[in-house]
Amino acid sequence: MSLTVSVEGIWKSYGGHDVLRGVNYSFNPERIYALMGPNGSGKTTLLRVLSLLETADRGEVIYTDGTTAPLEHNIALRRRITLLLSSTGLFNASVMKNASYGLSIRGIRGDEARERAFGALSLVGLGEMERQNALTLSSGEAQRLAMARAIAHEPEVLFLDEPTASVDIENTQAIEGVILGMKGTRSIILSTHNEAQARRLADVVLYLRDGLIMEG
Ligand SMILES: Nc1ncnc2c1ncn2[C@@H]1O[C@H](COP(=O)(O)OP(=O)(O)OP(=O)(O)O)[C@@H](O)[C@H]1O
Ligand SMILES: [Mg+2]
Structure with a gap:
């Protein structure tokens, strides 16, 4: 079975401001998800928590591949996933x-x-x-x-934080082509502010609102 990720009851606050307020979601393997929501709604925060770069205050990030109970958050698991941040580094x-x-x-x-x-x-x-x-x-x-x-x-699970932010039409098409070329081969969870892009790429469009995920 493919690597799958889900979250249960994820809370994350910064300085008393609750950004994520009990997010629950199971991402199906081999599907593309677009995560939308206004600036500051917590998209990057959620991607950082999902990709194990940041720990939640409460709740669980659960990775499974059908072989055992939930996988340990160790280096072997981290090597199977990748987060592309918009600041490319x-x-x-x-x-x-x-x-x-x-x-x-x-x-x-x-x-x-x-x-x-x-x-x-x-x-x-x-x-x-x-x-x-x-x-x-x-x-x-x-x-x-x-x-x-x-x-x-x-990577078996790929997180992309605004993969085409400040990119022109031609480069956007190139990047979208690469993403679509991976469709059906792994879970891809990408954030975007572009509704049309979300519809072009994603099997499921998700909205972060008031710290919770809603399906669009
Ligand atoms: N390390 C941090 N310390 C303090 N506050 C933070 C930290 N990381 C994120 N925040 C705050 O959490 C909130 C959510 O930020 P986040 O970057 O997740 O939003 P976003 O949905 O990705 O926004 P954008 O669309 O602008 O990229 C913001 O108010 C931000 O200032
Ligand atoms: Mg962001």
Whole structure:
């Protein structure tokens, strides 16, 4: 069975402000979810909690793959999931080095890493730019590189925080094409402010309102 994630009763507050107020939801495997909601409604917070970068004040994030009881939140589980943040965090090295970063921290190096990273770069249309320094890329190219880096190691659950924020139409189409190309292969949970994009990409559109998830 594929890796699946669900949340039960997630509460998260910052300085007395309740951002998430008991969120319950089971994400089906192999589905694409779009998470919408106004600025400050808690989308990034929820993605950070789901991807185990941040712990909730209360409630559970439950990962299962059908083999045992809920999986421990250990490094082995963390390696099977990825969160792409809208601030991309590329570093001062070649496009190839950046694209293969997620592979190298998972112990995949050498020719295999290069081939897989090159495959991901080709998917986002950056195959020809593997030697360019990542910090010299345009913001649309940088966002596509961040996408390549997020998918090169084929995470089983992929979280994308506003994957096309401040990206032009052509790059948005490229990134959407990559997301649609993964449809049916893993759970993808992405946040967006673009209703039309949510409908183009997602099987299920979710809204965060008053700290709770509603299906749209
Ligand atoms: N580490 C933090 N410390 C204090 N407050 C925080 C922290 N992280 C998030 N918040 C607050 O929590 C609320 C929700 O923020 P979050 O980034 O999750 O919203 P969002 O829905 O992603 O918004 P946007 O659409 O602007 O990206 C905001 O009021 C934000 O200021
Ligand atoms: Mg956000």
